[in-house]
Every structure is written in structure tokens, then in C-alpha cells.
Amino acid sequence: MKNQGKRSNEPHNFIVAQNTQKVNSSCASNQSTPSNSSPSTYSGPSWVYSEIVKEHFLSPRNFLMGDESKYPYDAEGTVGNPVCGDQMRMFLQIADGRIADVKWKTYGCASAIASTSALSELVKGKTLDEALQVGPVEITKFLGGLPQHKFHCSVLGHEALAAAIANFRNQR
Amino acid sequence: MKPSVTYLDHAATSPLLPVARTAMLEVLDGTFGNASSLHSPGHAAQNIVEDARSAVAKLINASPEEIIFTSGGSESNNTVTETFRGQKIAVSSIEHPSVLESSRARASEVIELPVDQFGRVDMGEISHASQLGVNLFSIMLANNEIGTIQPVSEFSRALQASDKPVYLHSDATQALGKIKIDVQALGVDYLTISAHKIGGPIGIGALYVRQGVPFKPLIIGGHQEHLRRAGTTNTAAIAGFGAAAQWCWDNWSCKKWVEVATLRDQLKSRILQTIPYSSCNSPDHGCLPNILNMSFRAAEGESIQLYLDADDVIVSTGSACASGDLEPSHVLMALHHDAEIAHSSIRFSFGLETTPADIDRVMSVLPKIIARLQGMSTIKLGESHEKPR
Incomplete structure (x- = not known):
């Protein structure tokens, strides 16, 4: 991932909004791009993550605990790989062309869990086309920003949803 | 603190x-x-x-x-x-x-x-x-x-x-x-x-x-x-x-550390006995008295670390120098050649002031955290070639 986020005063290279340039999420590479955070004496949040990320991580919404066979879903999509450190799976219940309900499973870091949690809130009730418009930038904005090296988590979330929707449409 | x-x-x-x-x-x-x-x-x-x-x-x-x-x-x-x-x-x-x-x-x-x-x-x-x-x-x-x-x-x-x-x-x-x-x-x-x-x-x-x-x-x-x-x-x-x-x-600090090693070993055996799919990456013999590195299958290290942090237990994933680095620990990769094990690891490192109460504190929160992460994980346990401990 290129260091493309706008320079901000936030610590830890937060990306609040980012160009929708395609980010390779198949396996996030070791991002050794030099830090561009501005030096500051700050008394910011206690974590590297925003309070919203923290809240979604500590109290994730709509996750599917345990065996997914107990959840009657119409479509599912999986992206990522545990070998890369992140894997996400979205399960959709679809009625009248809308996402009636959504559940997810994630293996990954706090921002991966928060991204899938946020996404599940963002797309519930939307039509499939509307849901596909919820991209990494929208997820990241909703979360109050993500550290630059964690932006790929929002990309993975979007791709998991897109894979689930494609899975549904391919069934037709 | x-x-x-x-x-x-x-x-x-x-x-x-x-x-x-x-x-x-x-x-x-x-x-x-x-x-x-x-x-x-x-x-x-x-x-x-x-x-x-x-x-x-x-x-x-x-x-x-x-x-x-x-x-x-x-x-x-x-x-x-x-x-x-x-x-x-x-x-x-x-x-x-x-x-x-x-x-x-x-x-x-x-x-x-x-x-x-x-x-x-x-x-x-x-x-x-x-x-x-x-x-x-x-x-x-x-x-x-x-x-x-x-x-x-x-x-x-x-x-x-x-x-x-x-x-x-x-x-x-x-x-x-x-x-x-x-x-x-x-x-x-x-x-x-x-x-x-x-x-x-x-x-x-x-x-x-x-x-x-x-x-x-x-x-x-x-x-x-x-x-x-x-x-x-x-x-x-x-x-x-x-x-x-x-x-x-x-203060003959090296002698004091021998007592710390006892606490470390207690935490290790309690984790292995209590938490399914846990494994130890530190050697049983020829190990520093204060370091314990454990892996928890299907639970990612950073998430374990931050859930523990929210419960006021401070640990790290691999080395602190590597945080911000998305690559799995080169040390664990050299040992196991298994990226999932490496991504799912936590390092506990003890001090001379660490007490048995600290071990109890860890065990009062860690099993629930691992159960939650394993439950929400995409990685299915029980289907692997590995047996639960």
C-alpha cells in the first residue's frame, strides 16, 4: 500500500479519508514506508485506535459466535488468509433485494474486528447495490479513522461483503 | 500507571x-x-x-x-x-x-x-x-x-x-x-x-x-x-x-529471578490446562526466567493483547519493536514455519515485582477473551490435524 493518506495532525498516521485507490488486500505487505506523522506532544486517546474503533472492538455488533450452520444465511463471502493475519467472512440474509440481516466472523486484529462490526451496521437494511457503495473510505470514516498500516482492514471488510453479494447473485 | x-x-x-x-x-x-x-x-x-x-x-x-x-x-x-x-x-x-x-x-x-x-x-x-x-x-x-x-x-x-x-x-x-x-x-x-x-x-x-x-x-x-x-x-x-x-x-538479582521462573511456569501450566488450543513457544529448559510466549489458535495476537489491555493486563505480541509491522514474528516463523501460530502469539514477560496475584488476574480474564476470539474467528477449531490440549 502506498503512503497515500493525507497528512494529518493525528498521531500514528491516521487515515481519516483516503483516495479510493485500489489497495492490494490479498496479503498486506510489510509496510516499511517512512513515517510521516508530525512530532507532537499529545495527550491523545489511550490506544492507537480511535474511540469508535475501540468501542466496536470491545463491543462488536452482529458477530456470529461459534458454529455458523445455526445461522440460516442466503449468501456468504470470505476474504483474506490467516497466514496474512486477517480473514473475514460475511453472512447475509437477503429479502426483497435488501440485506435483511448480516452476521460476520473475523480472525484478525482490533481494526479488522471493528471494520467488520462497523460494516455490518452500515449495510443492514440497504439494497445490494447500496451496500456495495459502502467502500473502505466509508468504513474508515465511520470508524473515525484507522492507522495507515491498518487501512487494509477496511478494504478487506468491503471485499468480504462484495464476495457475499456476488455469491448471492451467482446463485440466481 | x-x-x-x-x-x-x-x-x-x-x-x-x-x-x-x-x-x-x-x-x-x-x-x-x-x-x-x-x-x-x-x-x-x-x-x-x-x-x-x-x-x-x-x-x-x-x-x-x-x-x-x-x-x-x-x-x-x-x-x-x-x-x-x-x-x-x-x-x-x-x-x-x-x-x-x-x-x-x-x-x-x-x-x-x-x-x-x-x-x-x-x-x-x-x-x-x-x-x-x-x-x-x-x-x-x-x-x-x-x-x-x-x-x-x-x-x-x-x-x-x-x-x-x-x-x-x-x-x-x-x-x-x-x-x-x-x-x-x-x-x-x-x-x-x-x-x-x-x-x-x-x-x-x-x-x-x-x-x-x-x-x-x-x-x-x-x-x-x-x-x-x-x-x-x-x-x-x-x-x-x-x-x-x-x-x-x-542483590544477587539472578537468584531472585529463579523465583519469578516459578510464577512463569505456573502461568504456563494453568494456560495449557485451561485454554483449548493453546501452545507454548518458549522452551521448557534453557529459557530466561521471565519470558513466556504462548499461541492461541484462531485468536489473533493483537486482539488478545488489546482485550487484555482493556482488562488492565499489559502484555505484548512478539517484540514491541515489531508492533506496527504486519509481518508475523520472524522468531516464531523460524521455529514453527507456521504464520498462523506466529500471528496468534502473545508474550508475557515478568518482573521481580510480579506476584501470584498477577497470575490469578491473568487467569481471571484470559480464558474468556480467548473463548470469545476463537468463537468469532473464521478459523474452525476441531477440524485441524492438531488435537486440542
């Missing part, structure tokens, strides 16, 4: 010892002088530095003139690889990045020696590499992520039998104060140590350089440290380092 916090990240850094703080404040408040100046305040500062040098030297059975103060372990390691610039360097594959990356940047060739499942370099690998014209071996005394202690004295004996001139460096940053270090018995030519792992301040360390071995300074442009490390002497930090080293010596 809140008193309710259970701090189990001492391998990242340890609290400043009161004696070190006092020694530093005496310098900061009283001894105002450049240790290189000839006037009396300068000389007073120089005396403080030389007393500290003697205390540090004594702790590792070196002579004071063999000790060069540096800014820390990374600088000490870089100084050694700079000395062997353009030459052939052999390192273990689980060295700290300041050895691995600086060797790659400077050596004509780097030979990375593999480790076994416990993180140990095989003697045969050392003997084999010594026949390949290696000029420097750099093998850490104890690993920072898993705690494995290398049989460095055996390696030095093997290298002494070599007919070619070959030198041995050991990064003892994590080992200092935890196990007895005697540079004569180890037979090393260079040894890296750092103050903040033994209750001294951050930003000061030292390099032991045996008399008569090659040396090339990393920082030039000043006569400090007998032309071996330029830069205005950091008197206050050196005083803190000296006080911490003296405290380790006076």
Missing part, C-alpha cells in the same frame, strides 16, 4: 529502580558539568561516569576499559556490524532486527543460521559456517520474544578450535541481570547490553569489546569513550545505568 494494572511486559522495558532514579537526579540537579571538561565540575561528572563503568563491567566480569557506553542495544549491535563492514557475518535467524538488518546492510555476505523448534542454533551449523570464511558470528545470549538461551560458551569453544581468525558477538540485552553473565566464561569478543531491561533508564547501553579485538567506531567526531564513541557524555543516564548494575550485583 494505575496500581490496578498487571504489567507483564518487562521485556519491552522495566520500571526505573529507585536507586537509579536517585543517581540520575543527583546528576541532573547537582553535577552540572561536561564529563569531557578539565575543570572541576567536568571532572566530577567524569568520576560518576567511571564509577558507573566499573559497576557495569563488574556485572559481566569485564575490565572497565572494555566497556563503551552507547545509546542502547541497537547502537551497540550496529557498532559491531560496522566494525565488520564488507566482511562475512553469520547470525542466528532469530536475532534482534538491529543485528539482522544491520548485518544485511553492511556485510559482504550474511549467513543466517537456522534454529530448532526451541530456538537453538545447532553446534553443527556453527562449525560448518566457520569453515566458510566467516569473520564474525553474532549469536544472541537469550532471545527477546521466546526467552531461549543459546549455549554461547560452547559456540566460542568450537570457534577457538578454528584455524581461521573469527570473532564472536553476543547480544545480551534481554539476558542481563536475569542470568549470570561472565564474558570470560562465555568467551565472547563483543557483548551488547542495555540499561532499561535491568531497571536503568531508556537511552543508555554499552558494548563490551575485548581488549585487542578489531573495533571501528560507529559515531566519529569526538574523543569521548577513548575515541570509540563520539558525542557528549550522557552522564545522568550513565549514572542510572551504573546504579542499576550495582543493584543487580548487590
Whole structure:
């Protein structure tokens, strides 16, 4: 991932909004791009993550605990790989062309869990086309920003949803 | 830090010892002088530095003139690889990045020696590499992520039998104060140590350089440290380092750590007994007394760390230096060649103030955290070739 986020005063290279340039999420590479955070004496949040990320991580919404066979879903999509450190799976219940309900499973870091949690809130009730418009930038904005090296988590979330929707449409 | 916090990240850094703080404040408040100046305040500062040098030297059975103060372990390691610039360097594959990356940047060739499942370099690998014209071996005394202690004295004996001139460096940053270090018995030519792992301040360390071995300074442009490390002497930090080293010596810190190892072993067995799909990455024998690295299948390390943080239990994933790095730990990869195990790991590192209540505290929150993460994980347990413990 290129260091493309706008320079901000936030610590830890937060990306609040980012160009929708395609980010390779198949396996996030070791991002050794030099830090561009501005030096500051700050008394910011206690974590590297925003309070919203923290809240979604500590109290994730709509996750599917345990065996997914107990959840009657119409479509599912999986992206990522545990070998890369992140894997996400979205399960959709679809009625009248809308996402009636959504559940997810994630293996990954706090921002991966928060991204899938946020996404599940963002797309519930939307039509499939509307849901596909919820991209990494929208997820990241909703979360109050993500550290630059964690932006790929929002990309993975979007791709998991897109894979689930494609899975549904391919069934037709 | 809140008193309710259970701090189990001492391998990242340890609290400043009161004696070190006092020694530093005496310098900061009283001894105002450049240790290189000839006037009396300068000389007073120089005396403080030389007393500290003697205390540090004594702790590792070196002579004071063999000790060069540096800014820390990374600088000490870089100084050694700079000395062997353009030459052939052999390192273990689980060295700290300041050895691995600086060797790659400077050596004509780097030979990375593999480790076994416990993180140990095989003697045969050392003997084999010594026949390949290696000029420097750099093998850490104890690993920072898993705690494995290398049989460095055996390696030095093997290298002494070599007919070619070959030198041995050991990064003892994590080992200092935890196990007895005697540079004569180890037979090393260079040894890296750092103050903040033994209750001294951050930003000061030292390099032991045996008399008569090659040396090339990393920082030039000043006569400090007998032309071996330029830069205005950091008197206050050196005083803190000296006080911490003296405290380790006076208090037989290595003996106290044996009791800590008992607590560490208790936590290990309680985790293995209680938490499904847990495994231990630290060796049962030949391990530092304060380090315990565990993996929890299907639960990612950073998430475990931050859920624990929310419950006031402070641990780390692998090494703190690697946080912000998305790659799995090179140490665990060298041991297991399994990225999922590496991504799912947590390092607990204990201090002398760690109590049985801290272990109870961990066990009151960790099983629930792992169960939750495993339950929400995409990785299905029970379908693997591995059996639950």
C-alpha cells in the first residue's frame, strides 16, 4: 500500500479519508514506508485506535459466535488468509433485494474486528447495490479513522461483503 | 500507571529502580558539568561516569576499559556490524532486527543460521559456517520474544578450535541481570547490553569489546569513550545505568529471578490446562526466567493483547519493536514455519515485582477473551490435524 493518506495532525498516521485507490488486500505487505506523522506532544486517546474503533472492538455488533450452520444465511463471502493475519467472512440474509440481516466472523486484529462490526451496521437494511457503495473510505470514516498500516482492514471488510453479494447473485 | 494494572511486559522495558532514579537526579540537579571538561565540575561528572563503568563491567566480569557506553542495544549491535563492514557475518535467524538488518546492510555476505523448534542454533551449523570464511558470528545470549538461551560458551569453544581468525558477538540485552553473565566464561569478543531491561533508564547501553579485538567506531567526531564513541557524555543516564548494575550485583538479582521462573511456569501450566488450543513457544529448559510466549489458535495476537489491555493486563505480541509491522514474528516463523501460530502469539514477560496475584488476574480474564476470539474467528477449531490440549 502506498503512503497515500493525507497528512494529518493525528498521531500514528491516521487515515481519516483516503483516495479510493485500489489497495492490494490479498496479503498486506510489510509496510516499511517512512513515517510521516508530525512530532507532537499529545495527550491523545489511550490506544492507537480511535474511540469508535475501540468501542466496536470491545463491543462488536452482529458477530456470529461459534458454529455458523445455526445461522440460516442466503449468501456468504470470505476474504483474506490467516497466514496474512486477517480473514473475514460475511453472512447475509437477503429479502426483497435488501440485506435483511448480516452476521460476520473475523480472525484478525482490533481494526479488522471493528471494520467488520462497523460494516455490518452500515449495510443492514440497504439494497445490494447500496451496500456495495459502502467502500473502505466509508468504513474508515465511520470508524473515525484507522492507522495507515491498518487501512487494509477496511478494504478487506468491503471485499468480504462484495464476495457475499456476488455469491448471492451467482446463485440466481 | 494505575496500581490496578498487571504489567507483564518487562521485556519491552522495566520500571526505573529507585536507586537509579536517585543517581540520575543527583546528576541532573547537582553535577552540572561536561564529563569531557578539565575543570572541576567536568571532572566530577567524569568520576560518576567511571564509577558507573566499573559497576557495569563488574556485572559481566569485564575490565572497565572494555566497556563503551552507547545509546542502547541497537547502537551497540550496529557498532559491531560496522566494525565488520564488507566482511562475512553469520547470525542466528532469530536475532534482534538491529543485528539482522544491520548485518544485511553492511556485510559482504550474511549467513543466517537456522534454529530448532526451541530456538537453538545447532553446534553443527556453527562449525560448518566457520569453515566458510566467516569473520564474525553474532549469536544472541537469550532471545527477546521466546526467552531461549543459546549455549554461547560452547559456540566460542568450537570457534577457538578454528584455524581461521573469527570473532564472536553476543547480544545480551534481554539476558542481563536475569542470568549470570561472565564474558570470560562465555568467551565472547563483543557483548551488547542495555540499561532499561535491568531497571536503568531508556537511552543508555554499552558494548563490551575485548581488549585487542578489531573495533571501528560507529559515531566519529569526538574523543569521548577513548575515541570509540563520539558525542557528549550522557552522564545522568550513565549514572542510572551504573546504579542499576550495582543493584543487580548487590542483590544477587539472578537468584531472585529463579523465583519469578516459578510464577512463569505456573502461568504456563494453568494456560495449557485451561485454554483449548493453546501452545507454548518458549522452551521448557534453557529459557530466561521471565519470558513466556504462548499461541492461541484462531485468536489473533493483537486482539488478545488489546482485550487484555482493556482488562488492565499489559502484555505484548512478539517484540514491541515489531508492533506496527504486519509481518508475523520472524522468531516464531523460524521455529514453527507456521504464520498462523506466529500471528496468534502473545508474550508475557515478568518482573521481580510480579506476584501470584498477577497470575490469578491473568487467569481471571484470559480464558474468556480467548473463548470469545476463537468463537468469532473464521478459523474452525476441531477440524485441524492438531488435537486440542
